[in-house]
Amino acid sequence: MSFPAVRMRRMRRDAFSRALMREHTLLATDLIMVAFVIEGESQREAVPSMPGVSRLSIDELLKLAGECVRLGIPALALFPSPGASVKTEDAREAWNPDGLMQRATRALKATYPDLGLIGDVALDPYTTHGQDGLIDEHGYVMNEPTIEALIKMSLAQAEAGMDFVAPSDMMDGRIGAIREALENAGHIHTRILAYSAKYASAFYGPFRDAVGSAGNLGKGNKHTYQMDVGNSDEALREIELDIHEGADAVMVKPGMPYLDVLRRVKDAFGMPTFVYQVSGEYAMLKAAAQNGWLDEKAVVLESLTAFKRAGADAILTYFAVDAARWLRGE
Numbered sequence: 353m354s355f356p357a358v359r360m361r362r363m364r365r366d367a368f369s370r371a372l373m374r375e376h377t378l379l380a381t382d383l384i385m386v387a388f389v390i391e392g393e394s395q396r397e398a399v400p401s402m403p404g405v406s407r408l409s410i411d412e413l414l415k416l417a418g419e420c421v422r423l424g425i426p427a428l429a430l431f432p433s434p435g436a437s438v439k440t441e442d443a444r445e446a447w448n449p450d451g452l453m454q455r456a457t458r459a460l461k462a463t464y465p466d467l468g469l470i471g472d473v474a475l476d477p478y479t480t481h482g483q484d485g486l487i488d489e490h491g492y493v494m495n496e497p498t499i500e501a502l503i504k505m506s507l508a509q510a511e512a513g514m515d516f517v518a519p520s521d522m523m524d525g526r527i528g529a530i531r532e533a534l535e536n537a538g539h540i541h542t543r544i545l546a547y548s549a550k551y552a553s554a555f556y557g558p559f560r561d562a563v564g565s566a567g568n569l570g571k572g573n574k575h576t577y578q579m580d581v582g583n584s585d586e587a588l589r590e591i592e593l594d595i596h597e598g599a600d601a602v603m604v605k606p607g608m609p610y611l612d613v614l615r616r617v618k619d620a621f622g623m624p625t626f627v628y629q630v631s632g633e634y635a636m637l638k639a640a641a642q643n644g645w646l647d648e649k650a651v652v653l654e655s656l657t658a659f660k661r662a663g664a665d666a667i668l669t670y671f672a673v674d675a676a677r678w679l680r681g682e
């Protein structure tokens with residue numbers, strides 16, 4: 353059957369039939385807000401490379417959490433920006449029971465027990481060298497010693513009440529090791545969101561400014577553990593391993609340049625599949641909008657809908673609060 357019997361434009365003519373045939377609709381419940389946490393009180397430090405994003409002290413974080421709850425955003429992903437004074441070669445502050453993440457988690461859980469909390473598990477905010485793991489004398493990130501540190505970090509977060517630990521480090525075998533440690537400690541409900549297919553991307557630049565690891569990393573890079581940009585079969589192998597090691601949800605990161613990977617992952621495994629619209633994606637959209645070159649609301653909602661179309665079950669995005677407000681017409 354062809355033209356004129358088939359006129360694709362017939363269904364597009366009116367808003368009601370466009371609505372009826374729409375395959376994917378973005379909801380506030382698809383979104384995970386991302387926040388950077390700092391010490392202090394009443395502190396909001398603007399991140400210059402991410403206009404509109406601030407690092408928040410715990411009391412300010414509580415206000416953001418309240419807004420997430422009001423808007424129906426199910427979860428908040430926490431990233432610590434602990435400051436230079438606690439950074440060490442061995443990152444030991446990461447598992448201090450009274451460290452920043454642990455205090456933030458307890459405060460949030462006390463006030464908003466139903467808001468899901470996702471804790472980043474990686475050493476980069478806590479190391480003097482800015483790598484996600486512990487390094488040997490050549491600067492190579494050592495796999496097993498790093499896993500031992502990540503286990504301690506995960507247990508500290510779980511103990512504080514974190515709902516999801518989210519290892520973003522890309523060490524081999526860490527999901528299984530963390531799962532076993534959580535089970536042995538009785539944390540049978542703590543979920544693991546595995547950053548399984550995490551690429552060595554230049555789109556993380558503004559994030560490294562935000563958590564204060566950029567200066568420490570210097571000219572270093574993360575190519576010996578994060579994935580090569582040219583690969584997607586490898587992403588499927590990474591995801592499969594993490595599923596077998598006990599991940600509850602898997603992640604593809606970055607987002608917009610990796611929609612093909614997202615689709616392959618969702619099709620291959622049918623796992624809860626999350627995607628991260630990272631800091632550089634935020635900065636790109638924001639900068640163009642601030643120049644008047646793009647319509648911010650339109651492009652942000654379009655980009656988030658595209659993640660759903662590509663197979664994402666949930667989206668970590670710095671735009672979560674804005675997007676949820678726009679979806680309600682606020």
Ligand SMILES: NCc1[nH]cc(CCC(=O)O)c1CC(=O)O
Pocket residue numbers: 472473474475476484520521555556557558559560574629630631632
């Ligand atoms: N463990 C580090 C980490 N966790 C999340 C991001 C990036 C997030 C973003 O760019 O928004 C990074 C940066 C990196 O791998 O260097």
Ligand SMILES: [Mg+2]
Pocket residue numbers: 522523524525548590593594
């Ligand atoms: Mg892996």
